[in-house]
Amino acid sequence: MTDATRPGPAGPAETRAHDRRWAAMGVLLIASFMNMIDVTIVNVALPSMRADLGATESGIEWVVAGYILSFALGLLPFGRYGDIIGKKRMFMLGVGGFTLASALCGMAANIEMLIGARIIQGVGGAVMTPQVLAIAQVMFPPKERAMAFSLFGLTAGLASVAGPVAGGSLIHADLFGLGWRPIFLINLPIGALALWAGAKIIPTIPGNPGLRNDWGGIALAGAAILCLIFPLIEGRGFGWPSWIFVVMALAIPLAGAFVWWERRQNAAGAAELVPLGLLRNRNFIAASVGAMVFFSALPGFFFILAVFLQSGYGLDPLASGVTTIPFPVGVLVASVISGRSGGKFARSRIIFGATSLICAMILLRQTVGTLGDTLDQARFILPLALGGLGTGLAISPLFQTALAGVPPKDAGSGSGALQSIQQIGGAFGVAIISQIFFAALGASLAGAADQHAAYRTALSTAVLYNTACYCVVALLALLLKPAPQGRHGHGGPVAVE
Numbered sequence: 001m002t003d004a005t006r007p008g009p010a011g012p013a014e015t016r017a018h019d020r021r022w023a024a025m026g027v028l029l030i031a032s033f034m035n036m037i038d039v040t041i042v043n044v045a046l047p048s049m050r051a052d053l054g055a056t057e058s059g060i061e062w063v064v065a066g067y068i069l070s071f072a073l074g075l076l077p078f079g080r081y082g083d084i085i086g087k088k089r090m091f092m093l094g095v096g097g098f099t100l101a102s103a104l105c106g107m108a109a110n111i112e113m114l115i116g117a118r119i120i121q122g123v124g125g126a127v128m129t130p131q132v133l134a135i136a137q138v139m140f141p142p143k144e145r146a147m148a149f150s151l152f153g154l155t156a157g158l159a160s161v162a163g164p165v166a167g168g169s170l171i172h173a174d175l176f177g178l179g180w181r182p183i184f185l186i187n188l189p190i191g192a193l194a195l196w197a198g199a200k201i202i203p204t205i206p207g208n209p210g211l212r213n214d215w216g217g218i219a220l221a222g223a224a225i226l227c228l229i230f231p232l233i234e235g236r237g238f239g240w241p242s243w244i245f246v247v248m249a250l251a252i253p254l255a256g257a258f259v260w261w262e263r264r265q266n267a268a269g270a271a272e273l274v275p276l277g278l279l280r281n282r283n284f285i286a287a288s289v290g291a292m293v294f295f296s297a298l299p300g301f302f303f304i305l306a307v308f309l310q311s312g313y314g315l316d317p318l319a320s321g322v323t324t325i326p327f328p329v330g331v332l333v334a335s336v337i338s339g340r341s342g343g344k345f346a347r348s349r350i351i352f353g354a355t356s357l358i359c360a361m362i363l364l365r366q367t368v369g370t371l372g373d374t375l376d377q378a379r380f381i382l383p384l385a386l387g388g389l390g391t392g393l394a395i396s397p398l399f400q401t402a403l404a405g406v407p408p409k410d411a412g413s414g415s416g417a418l419q420s421i422q423q424i425g426g427a428f429g430v431a432i433i434s435q436i437f438f439a440a441l442g443a444s445l446a447g448a449a450d451q452h453a454a455y456r457t458a459l460s461t462a463v464l465y466n467t468a469c470y471c472v473v474a475l476l477a478l479l480l481k482p483a484p485q486g487r488h489g490h491g492g493p494v495a496v497e
Contacts, residue, residue: 021140021144021203023197024135024201024202025139025140025148025151027194027197027202028091028131028202029132030190030193030194031094031095031098031190031198032128032132033158033159034098034190034194035098035125035128036155036156037159037163037166038067038125039067039159039163040159040162040163040164040167041166041170041183042063042064042067042163042167042183043064043163043303043306044163044168044171045167045180045183046060046063048180049063049180052180053110055111056111059112061237062115063114063118065233066115066118067119068229068423069122069229070120070121070122071123071125071129072126072225072427073226074127075126075129075130075416075417076221076222076273076416076417076420077273078090078130079131079134079412079413079417080211080413081127082131082411082416083411083412084207084208084211085207085209086205087138087207087411087412088135088202088205090128090130090131090412091132091198092195092199094125094126094127094128094131095191095194095195096191096195097120097123097127098124098125099187099190099192099195100120100124101117101118101120102184102185102188103184104117104120105117105118105184106178106188107181129419130419131415132415133399133418134412134415135202135411136152137403137406137408138205138408138411139205146344146400149396149397149399149400150335150338150392152395152396153396153399154332154335158328162321164306164320164324165322165324165325166183168318168320169318170183171183172316172318205408211271211409213271213273214261214262214270214271217262217273220254220257221258221273227250227251228427229427230247231244231247232428232431233431236438240435263276274413274417278417281406282480282481283401283402283480283481284402284403286477286480287399287401287476287480288402289421289476290398290472290473290476290477291398291399291402291418293469293473294354294395294398294469294470295422295423295426295429296428296432296469297357297429297433297469297470298391298426299426299430300426300429300431300432300433300465301433301463303434304434304462304463305459308368308455308458308459309323309375312452312459313452313455315375319377323377324380326381327384327385329385330385330386330388330389331389331391331392332388333388333392334353337392338393338397345397346401347397347477349396349397350393350398350401350477351477352390352393353389353390353391353394353395354470354473354474355390355470356389356390357394357466357470358467358470358474360383360384360386360387361383361463361466361470363383363386364387364463365463367379367380367383368459369456369460372452394473399418402418429469432465433462433465436462437459437461438458440461441455441457444457
């Protein structure tokens with residue numbers, strides 16, 4: 001194993017450049033992609049799982065909900081553990097746990113075993129995921145960090161749309177008569193490769209044994225996240241009773257109690273789950289809220305688009321996935337542009353990306369509004385490609401700006417906090433967008449509209465939420481504070497212009 005590092009050409013010892021840092025980043029992204037694609041690939045397979053395992057509707061919902069909850073609850077504490085015992089060690093543990101849980105999912109004999117394995121899989125993902133950005137933050141010198149973060153954005157964008165294509169292809173192929181199971185079993189060789197390559201290539205970044213985990217903060221943050229995400233996941237299934245909103249409202253005082261607790265811990269010189277400096281960092285807060293709003297629009301959009309294409313116009317999962325290919329192509333092109341920009345023009349890139357997405361949603365509504373009873377997939381190329389460009393431009397500077405001022409010793413905590421906020425946004429967005437979509441669909445069908453017209457109305461109505469989200473992201477970018485020029489902060493300079 002070679003973990004030697006050398007000082008980078010443009011930064012202090014804490015931002016050393018590792019000789020094989022780009023190869024190491026490739027390993028980190030492979031593992032990250034395996035985790036992110038697993039979220040979308042499962043959605044395609046849910047009907048097959050339900051039929052094969054004889055599951056109830058509630059049981060099959062928990063295949064998704066169990067993963068989301070364990071993943072969201074684990075991000076903050078496991079991100080902090082990376083700071084304490086070492087980021088590489090936690091990354092390797094997470095990849096190993098995720099791979100083992102994938103094997104259990106693929107071998108599940110009943111729905112209870114599958115739900116349990118998915119919960120373990122979520123824990124593995126929560127152990128692994130915060131370390132990816134944290135390791136990149138420490139491993140790359142400031143001038144290369146933008147390209148590294150743009151690759152993370154590219155991976156997130158690709159995973160959001162590759163899942164339906166991959167899931168549809170694997171189920172259609174019915175490899176060895178295994179049906180839906182290969183969507184999990186395919187993680188075994190990928191995870192094994194990531195473990196082998198990671199052991200050899202990823203640098204060892206020492207932990208800080210002097211840090212301690214903040215158990216009071218973990219309890220309060222976990223309770224707040226649980227009170228928010230559980231109602232969002234289960235609300236529609238229960239018919240949105242009043243108690244769902246009461247539980248959701250409890251998240252606000254719990255979040256306030258968490259901030260109070262962290263202030264108390266800081267004043268006492270005790271362990272902090274999220275260092276108080278992050279809660280006082282304007283760029284971290286504004287960029288993190290921007291990421292939450294941004295990701296509240298992205299997963300929900302692809303969920304309702306898949307429903308529109310498959311249920312509304314009868315496309316199979318594979319054809320539906322192929323229709324969305326212009327989006328990752330746009331993400332790829334924009335990620336290359338964003339990476340070459342370095343840390344420059346972060347605020348302008350976020351605003352331009354959000355504006356591109358606003359235009360994409362407007363163009364999509366116009367496209368959908370002129371459809372008839374047949375679907376011309378080519379007409380979706382322009383709005384989806386434009387949306388991909390906007391996504392690729394905005395994601396990298398959002399993450400880079402949020403983490404730019406985070407000291408390396410707190411990189412895991414900062415990354416975990418950022419991605420916890422992102423997950424909350426995703427869960428919130430899926431709940432809101434799907435509610436808008438299905439409410440509009442039901443109203444149109446009740447009004448005697450034909451099926452195609454009803455689905456067109458539902459999609460056009462739902463993407464108004466996306467448009468509003470991207471407007472908020474553009475406005476939040478205006479709050480970003482320009483970084484001082486000519487000196488390096490803890491996380492390296494980001495020119496917010």
